[in-house]
């Protein structure tokens with residue numbers, strides 16, 4: 261009953277450009293928050309690196325209308341859930357080492373356009389958000405290009421090269437959700453960490469060094485294959501960064517929440 265009298269949040273939707281009622285749009289879809297519990301989320305501020313608890317998760321109420329968030333971008337999110345949170349047993353993998361697996365999904369297993377847009381949409385949402393917690397994520401001139409890709413107007417195939425890593429440890433770390441700028445001065449790179457994944461996105465592949473290209477090009481998400489790389493090397497690095505942050509937090513007397521099911 262109360263809602264009837266609440267002020268409606270009317271504004272310009274950043275995706276369709278129309279004046280509409282704007283809704284609470286999650287920057288990272290909430291299914292990727294493993295620590296979701298009583299609608300409180302553990303998030304990392306992309307600017308300060310600090311942990312924060314957020315009521316109802318990291319959303320922005322000033323960017324999207326319900327149709328764009330739920331049906332258009334929501335459709336890309338669904339492909340993200342299906343591939344990343346689905347049943348991994350059905351995927352074929354190459355085992356190069358006892359602790360090194362590369363899952364290889366072929367074009368029958370995934371929808372390239374939707375999966376690519378899913379990752380780009382997370383960066384785009386964080387980039388357009390005016391909230392302080394995402395203020396470090398700013399695509400600059402690439403924001404418009406990301407939008408053209410999401411709208412299906414242009415492919416910009418040289419942009420947004422994506423590597424998908426999966427953590428091979430089952431630990432608290434998988435509850436961590438963050439978007440961070442990659443530490444490289446040569447090109448723009450972002451890291452999205454969610455639900456035990458580490459997604460690395462090279463914004464402009466023209467700026468990638470040849471050495472890097474030779475090493476990783478095969479594994480960039482492409483229309484023929486999606487590779488999901490599970491290596492102890494990357495997992496260790498993720499774990500190390502996580503432990504450093506956690507140690508800092510514990511020193512400040514912080515007690516992190518546990519994911520559901522873990523006592």
Ligand SMILES: [Zn+2]
Pocket residue numbers: 273274275276277278280324325326327328329
């Ligand atoms: Zn809209």
